[in-house]
Amino acid sequence: MALLPGLILLALVSVPLTAIALRRAPGAAPALAMLPALLFVMLLMMPDGAAFRWAWLPSLGVELAFRLDGLSRLMALLITGIGAGVFLYAATYLAGHPLLHRFLAVLTLFMAAMLGAVLADDLLLLFVFWELTSLASFLLIGFDAYRAEARRAAQQGLMVTVAGGLAMLAGILLLGRAAGTFSISAILAQGETLAAHPLAPWIVVLIAIGCFAKSAQWPLHFWLPNAMAAPTPVSAYLHSATMVKLGVYLLARLNPAFQDMALWQGLLTGAGAATMLAGGLLALRERDLKRKLAWSTVVALGTLVTLIGIRDPLAATAAVVFLLVHALYKASLFLIAGIVDKKAGTRDAMQLRGLGRRMPLTALAALLAGLSMAGAPGFIGALAKDLLFTVQLGVPGLLPSIALVVNAAMVVVAGIVATRPFLGVPMETQQTAKDPSFGLLAAPAVLGALGLTFGIAPQLVSAALIEPAAAAILGRPTGIVLGSKQGDDWVFAMSLAALGLGLLMFLAWRRIQPTLAGQAWLDAYGPNAAYGRAMRGIASISVATTQWVQGGSLRGYLTASLAIVFGGAGLVLALRGGLAWPMPGAWATPAQLALAAVIATGAIAACRLRALFGQVMAAGLVGFGVGILYLTLGAADLAFTQFTVEILAIVLLVAILARLPFHALDARRGGERRRDAALAIGIGAAGTAVLMAVLSVPFDTVIPDWMGQASWPEAKGRNVVNVVIVDFRALDTLGEIAVLLIAALAATVLLRRARRAG
Numbered sequence: 001m002a003l004l005p006g007l008i009l010l011a012l013v014s015v016p017l018t019a020i021a022l023r024r025a026p027g028a029a030p031a032l033a034m035l036p037a038l039l040f041v042m043l044l045m046m047p048d049g050a051a052f053r054w055a056w057l058p059s060l061g062v063e064l065a066f067r068l069d070g071l072s073r074l075m076a077l078l079i080t081g082i083g084a085g086v087f088l089y090a091a092t093y094l095a096g097h098p099l100l101h102r103f104l105a106v107l108t109l110f111m112a113a114m115l116g117a118v119l120a121d122d123l124l125l126l127f128v129f130w131e132l133t134s135l136a137s138f139l140l141i142g143f144d145a146y147r148a149e150a151r152r153a154a155q156q157g158l159m160v161t162v163a164g165g166l167a168m169l170a171g172i173l174l175l176g177r178a179a180g181t182f183s184i185s186a187i188l189a190q191g192e193t194l195a196a197h198p199l200a201p202w203i204v205v206l207i208a209i210g211c212f213a214k215s216a217q218w219p220l221h222f223w224l225p226n227a228m229a230a231p232t233p234v235s236a237y238l239h240s241a242t243m244v245k246l247g248v249y250l251l252a253r254l255n256p257a258f259q260d261m262a263l264w265q266g267l268l269t270g271a272g273a274a275t276m277l278a279g280g281l282l283a284l285r286e287r288d289l290k291r292k293l294a295w296s297t298v299v300a301l302g303t304l305v306t307l308i309g310i311r312d313p314l315a316a317t318a319a320v321v322f323l324l325v326h327a328l329y330k331a332s333l334f335l336i337a338g339i340v341d342k343k344a345g346t347r348d349a350m351q352l353r354g355l356g357r358r359m360p361l362t363a364l365a366a367l368l369a370g371l372s373m374a375g376a377p378g379f380i381g382a383l384a385k386d387l388l389f390t391v392q393l394g395v396p397g398l399l400p401s402i403a404l405v406v407n408a409a410m411v412v413v414a415g416i417v418a419t420r421p422f423l424g425v426p427m428e429t430q431q432t433a434k435d436p437s438f439g440l441l442a443a444p445a446v447l448g449a450l451g452l453t454f455g456i457a458p459q460l461v462s463a464a465l466i467e468p469a470a471a472a473i474l475g476r477p478t479g480i481v482l483g484s485k486q487g488d489d490w491v492f493a494m495s496l497a498a499l500g501l502g503l504l505m506f507l508a509w510r511r512i513q514p515t516l517a518g519q520a521w522l523d524a525y526g527p528n529a530a531y532g533r534a535m536r537g538i539a540s541i542s543v544a545t546t547q548w549v550q551g552g553s554l555r556g557y558l559t560a561s562l563a564i565v566f567g568g569a570g571l572v573l574a575l576r577g578g579l580a581w582p583m584p585g586a587w588a589t590p591a592q593l594a595l596a597a598v599i600a601t602g603a604i605a606a607c608r609l610r611a612l613f614g615q616v617m618a619a620g621l622v623g624f625g626v627g628i629l630y631l632t633l634g635a636a637d638l639a640f641t642q643f644t645v646e647i648l649a650i651v652l653l654v655a656i657l658a659r660l661p662f663h664a665l666d667a668r669r670g671g672e673r674r675r676d677a678a679l680a681i682g683i684g685a686a687g688t689a690v691l692m693a694v695l696s697v698p699f700d701t702v703i704p705d706w707m708g709q710a711s712w713p714e715a716k717g718r719n720v721v722n723v724v725i726v727d728f729r730a731l732d733t734l735g736e737i738a739v740l741l742i743a744a745l746a747a748t749v750l751l752r753r754a755r756r757a758g
Contacts, residue, residue, distance in 0.1 A: 004052045004066035004119055007039055011112030015105050022101035029091035030439055032104055036083035036111060043068075043076050048468060051121065051185075060124075061176070067121035067185055070468020074320065075118040075249055077465070078327045082241045083111050085443025089335055090233035092439030093342070103143055107237070110136035114242050118249055123172045123182045126250070127165070130214075133243050134161045140238060141230040153229040156531065160213050160223045168210020175203045188256050188475070195261045204264050207254065208271075215247030215301045218274040222528035225282075225294040232338025235290055240297050240330035245323065248304045252319065255308055256475030268309025269399070275302025277402050280409035284509070285516040289337040289347040289417055293330065296373075296413045299406055300326045303388065306399070310391055313478045316470040318387035321482065323469075324461065325372060325384040325451065332369035332447035333417050336362060339440055340421050343433040349416050350510070356422030358433040361441060363422040368448030370418020372455070374411045374502065375495065379455040383482065385498070389491045404498055411502020412509060458482040555676075562683050570686030573693060582695035592632055599625035607680075612657060620650045637721060 014035055022029055046068055056064040068076075090107065094100045113136055116129035135158075142154030176182040178197045179190060187194070194200060211217075216224040224244060228235055238244070251268065258264040279298030286292040300322070307319035339362055341347045344355060356363040368379075375385035385407065392403040435441060454461055462482035471477045505512065523529060550557075573579060588596065602621030609615050623646035630639035668676070707728065711720045715727040725733055 003042065003046060004050060004068060005064065007042060008066075008112055008116045008119070011035070011039065011108060011115060015109045015112065018108050019101050019105035022104060026095075026100055029095070029100060029104060030088055032091060032108070033084045033088040035108070036080040036087055039115070040077060040080035040084060043073060043080060046073075048073070053121075056122075056125070061182060062124045063122050063183065064125060065121035065183060066119045068119065069472050070465070070470070071249070071252060071320075071472035072118045074324065074465050074469040075245070076115055078245075078324070079111060079114045079118070079242050082327060082331050082443075082447070083237065085446060086233050086237040086331070086335075088439050089236070089338075089443045090231075092437060093233055093338060094231065099143070103140070103231070106136055106139045106143075107233070110140065110238065110243070114246070117246055121184050123176060123184060123187075126184070127169055127172055130168075130210075130246065131162065131165055133246060134158060134165065134214075137161070137227075137238055137243055140234045141227050143231055143234070144229070147229065150229040153223075153226045157223045157227050159535075160220055160531075164210040164213020164220065166210075167206045167213075171203050171206030171208075171210065174199045174206065178203065184253065187254075190257070191475075192257060192260050194257045195264075200258070200261065201263055204258055204261060204267065207250070208267055211247030211251050212271060212305075213247070215244050215305065216275070216298050217247075217271045217302060217305060218278050219527040221275055221278060221298050222526065222531060224298055225286075225291050226528070228288070228290040228294050232290070232334060232341070235294070236331045236334035236338070239294060240334055241327040244297065244301060245304070245327075248301060248308070248323070251305060251308050252473045255316075255473050259311055259475070265309045265311060269306050269395070272302045272304070272306030272309060273399055273402050275299070276306065276406045278302075280406040281516070282522070283413050284409055284505070284512060285519075285522075287349050287513065287517075289340065289349060289352075289421075290334065292349065292413055293333055293337060293417060296410055297326075297330060299410060300330070303403075303406075307388070307391060308473065310395060312391055312394065313470075313474055314387065314480060315391045316473040317466060317478050317480045317482070318384070318391050319473060320466050320469040321380070321387055322384045324454075324465070325381050328447045328451050328454075329369040329372040329381065332365065332444040332451075333373070333414075335440075335444040335447075336366045336369065337417065339436050339444070342440075343436070344421070344427065344429050349420055350513075352421035352427065353424035354422070354426030355433055357426060359422070359435045361435045361445070365441065365445040365448045366418040366422065368452055369444065370414040372448070372451035373414040373418070374499065375407070379451050380458065381451060382455060382495075383458060385495055386491055389494045389498075393490055393494065400494070404494060404501070407498040408501035408505060411499060412506045415502070415506040416509065559676075559679060563679065566683045566686040569690055570682075573686075573689055578693050579689060580693045580696035582692055589632070592629060595625055595629045595632070599629070613654065616650060616653055616657070620646060623649070 018032060022032070048069055050068040052064075052066045054064040056062050087104065087107065090104060091100070094103060097103070110133060113129045113132035117126055117133060120126035120129060138154045138158040141157055142150050144150045172182070175187065175194075178194060178199045179187045181187065194203075197203075213220045216222075224239060227239055230238075255264075276299050279295050279302060283292055283295035283299065286295060304319055304323060304326075307315045307322070337347060339359075340352065340355065343359065344352060346352065372379040372381035375381045388407075389400075389403065392400050459482070466482050467478060467480070470480070599622050602618045602625060606615050606618035606622070609618060623642065627639045627642035627646065630636075630642060707720055707724060711717055711723045715723040717723040717727070
């Protein structure tokens with residue numbers, strides 16, 4: 001179905017159009033919310049199983065393939081549905097900002113990349129969109145580039161996610177080799193046979209590293225709270241509802257293939273449980289509302305990864321329900337935190353109080369989202385919590401205890417974010433605190449109300465969204481109906497215990513928080529500090545290596561480079577018995593030998609002449625001699641290219657040298673001259689030995705014959721040399737063009753600066 005790539009193409013095309021249009025008419029920014037809303041409606045109307053395939057790189061087995069099933073539909077609906085609210089919120093939140101057009105354009109790019117990643121049915125195509133989300137996230141986190149905190153957070157997020165992405169790419173390549181295809185649907189169709197492949201452990205570990213980095217799993221969890229330096233719309237969209245769940249999505253997508261592996265189960269449940277515990281503890285330390293919500297997001301991501309690793313049909317349903325619940329209440333609470341910050345001038349939970357009387361609608365929206373997060377009866381969050389406890393109680397070990405403590409901590413976070421700013425004696429604010437406009441309040445209110453609506457009527461999403469997504473994770477239908485009683489008395493008791501313990505911790509939080517925040521060792525020895533030390537260590541090693549390698553002498557650089565290249569080649573040739581003398585038929589003609597003598601004379605003259613311009617002319621003799629030698633070999637186009645380059649080089653070199661103040665033509669001492677002469681002779685001998693060895697082997701015409709035959713039918717060109725450069729060596733030529741372009745840009749910048757300085 002062509003509509004699937006059309007969705008992504010529409011979003012991608014909207015990126016430059018958004019930047020251009022909003023730069024001219026920034027007042028039209030709220031209308032941009034219609035784009036994700038339109039995509040949301042289109043996704044709702046598409047049938048399950050819709051697919052599109054086009055051979056993108058057939059020689060590599062890569063397809064431009066997209067597929068819509070229950071899991072990808074749920075993710076795409078969250079991306080576009082929450083995206084519509086966030087776009088409207090951002091247009092109001094950043095109204096008047098001079099870079100609003102750039103912000104919304106990058107946000108549109110991020111939405112397109114997320115849609116591409118969750119709809120992709122090819123692993124390499126998914127990876128392309130995966131990395132594009134990292135790039136867009138980097139730009140959004142570092143949007144306030146004048147702040148050092150934002151720049152560091154953006155760099156840290158990019159480093160962690162891209163490094164994990166490289167490991168994941170290795171796992172994807174191994175998976176493609178093991179499965180014989182990169183098609184996700186074809187891989188899943190092989191069932192669990194991949195788990196028995198010898199490469200399966202490497203595949204699981206490498207892909208898990210990439211997913212753990214993206215979804216902030218311990219010990220790679222530290223970058224997510226630091227990313228709260230981004231504007232509030234970014235925190236609500238990327239770091240609660242969409243991007244951080246991309247790693248969870250890929251783990252869920254591949255679960256049918258590896259769910260029976262003990263390594264898969266142990267890796268996911270172990271990392272997830274550690275992430276839950278670390279996130280819950282660190283959430284209690286925070287006073288900043290956004291950072292507190294960020295740590296609770298880490299807890300949620302750990303919970304989702306744990307559920308995917310549990311081999312239980314109910315775990316898949318619990319994961320899907322919790323995925324939906326968390327996206328609704330967390331995006332709402334992030335947006336409310338931004339409203340509170342904007343109206344009260346602070347996000348410090350210790351200072352916030354009494355805003356409810358002045359902002360009743362905001363307080364109501366916060367209460368709805370907070371109750372869903374706490375798992376209060378009547379909300380879909382309660383259904384999610386019952387499912388979580390039912391699954392976790394069935395797992396032996398410490399997981400049930402960890403779940404109880406962590407859920408109590410989440411009750412504390414919900415209480416602090418959703419009630420503390422609005423209760424008590426009204427605080428003094430720099431401006432009059434009141435409910436914001438529709439643009440700011442619409443999204444959090446709707447998201448909070450949906451948590452209550454789906455809790456009262458879970459059948460609205462059970463058959464249409466929950467069951468298809470859970471079946472995709474499990475690899476078969478679950479047969480579970482959302483809303484029917486799943487737990488027993490133990491689950492009910494555990495839910496009450498979590499609520500009660502959370503309430504007690506909430507009441508004592510003012511005393512608990514300073515104690516936890518005072519544990520300096522958590523900051524000094526945690527993963528975040530380790531990342532900082534690693535970056536400083538890399539910088540120190542780079543400085544030391546640079547000082548050792550780059551001594552400032554061009555002659556030293558050339559000596560080392562040439563000695564290693566030619567010396568290594570000559571040594572290998574000698575040790576491996578490669579020294580050989582060509583057959584008599586391979587010798588040059590008398591005319592070519594005469595040209596060789598002329599070339600050698602020019603080279604010797606360039607070394608022996610004292611006059612600078614004489615050296616240039618002698619070097620030119622070498623170039624022209626080589627060009628004539630090309631003519632004798634039938635390479636006329638190469639010869640004329642050599643002549644042209646040589647003429648330009650000599651003219652430019654003479655023009656430049658005439659303006660440079662040379663005081664000494666050759667400042668080398670006698671020993672340095674002898675060393676350079678020995679190096680030159682050695683390099684010449686090594687090069688000659690290599691060429692002689694090449695000429696001693698019979699010339700194989702397979703490749704040139706193929707190029708001559710394929711030139712016209714494959715590349716539509718009759719000039720074989722041009723076809724080789726443009727088509728057969730396309731990537732090499734592209735690299736050369738890129739180098740020239742970078743050099744031209746650098747020269748342009750330097751010339752402009754010199755002109756300004758002048």
